[in-house]
Amino acid sequence: MQTWLVTGGAGFIGSNFVLQQRRAKAARIINLDKLTYAGNIYNLAILKDDPDHIFVHGSIGDRELVSRLLSQFRPQAVIHFAAESHVDRSIQHPETFIETNVVGTFRLLEEVRQYWGNLTTSERENFRFLQISTDEVYGSLGPDDPAFTETTPYAPNSPYAASKAASDHLVRAYHETYGVPILITNCSNNYGPLQFPEKFIPLMILNALRGKSLPLYGDGQNIRDWLYVADHCEAVHLVLERGVIGESYNLGGLSEQTNLQVVSQICEILDRLVPHAQSVPHYSLIKFVPDRPGHDRRYAMNIGKITRELGWKPKESFYDGIVKTVRWYLDHPDWVEKVASGAYRQWLEQQYGQLL
Structure with missing residues (x-):
């Protein structure tokens, strides 16, 4: 069995990936997570007695810790x-x-470079560093622009997108300069179980269930391509196993939706699943709020490369995936209660203030 070091494996996408791969017994996983507000140890509760899932509480920026983990467990990826x-x-x-996404990734890469350089020739050939990135590095599309491809120039518009773009460039540079065998995936917006409640879809589901306002930025016509998290995780594994070293792969759900369309579907599903709720029809809870600065208008991903070269495409339609997601939050109120900390509630109030 291979050993993988997974960073951020208690977060939304990371924990879904870890759970999926451990169900398949694909590898022994060393799971390094700092457990910030979005990292949730409850996501991994089912793996509590799994000897091939080793959780380590710590930061990617802690070079001594990362070095020790690489030396002790000798991961292949x-x-x-x-x-x-x-x-x-x-x-x-x-x-x-900047500190986490840029400096943290740099420190992680430095330790990986040294570890990889000391492997045997065959170990070096089989090692991979896989960077999980985002479509936001490409900037914003107009309504009739073609979807982002892997050759679309980077043009990030938010500090988050700029920090991910910088980390992507660092990863690529460590391949070109030092030979570290890297892969990069750039994914569209993810949704599904275990997503932290501040993100758009779970925020709308949970606010609707509580009869609170459903805040939509601007006119609600910003467009995102939505990718169900299980599909994303399968693509990550495929790229790890069969991707070409030094290449990047765009991952998308082929499901462009305006924010208003997403919320409308959530409201319709909730009306059907909880018909006696006080807030039915839930659509009446929608409230348009002032737009945020630098709000990208549209993202869309061309997934032709990974489809042609590796045979991947998403399995989940948006509607089926959003039904599954709504049902998951309805069925897991204890999880929601545990993650909705005081810090999270304070952030919501700071972000939206009296608008809610």
Whole structure:
């Protein structure tokens, strides 16, 4: 069995990946997570007695810790999910995003470079560093622009997107300069179980269930391509196993939706699943709020490369995926209660204030 070092494996996408791969017994996983507000140890509760899931509480910026983990466990791959990832938070506190996404990735790469350089020839050939990135590095599209491809120039518009673009460039540079065998995936917006409640879809689901306002920035016509998290995780594994060293792969759900369309579907599903709720019809809770600075109008991903070369495409339609997601939050109130900390509630009030 292979051993993988997964960073950020208690976050939304990372924990879904870890759970999926441990169900498949794909590898022994060393899971390094700092457990910031978005990292949730409850996501991994089912793995509590799994000897091939080793959780380590710590930071990718702690070079001594990373060096020790690499030396002790000798992984065949490092899969780098760890990141600050919320655009609104990056506008409020950009320094945190630079520290984690840029400086943290640099420190991780330095330790990986030294570890990889000391491997045997065959071990070096089989090692991979996989960077998990975002479509936001490409900037914004007009309504009729073609979807982003892997050759679209980077043009980030938020501190979050800029920090991820910088980390992507560092990863690529460590391949070109030092020969570290890297792969990069750039994904569209993810949704599904275990997503922290401040993100758009779970925020709308949970606010609707509580009869609170559903805040939509601007006119609600910003467009995102939505990717169900299980599909994303399968693509990550495929790229790790069969991707070409030094290449990047765009991952998307082929599901462009305006924010208003997303919320409308959530409201319709909730009306059907909880028909006796006090807030039915939930659509009446929608409230348009002033737009955030630098709000990208549209993202869309061309996934032709990974489809042609590796045979991947998403399995989940947006509607089926959003039904599953709504049902998951309805069925897991204890999880929601545990993650909705005082810090999270304080952030919501700071971000939206009296608008809610």
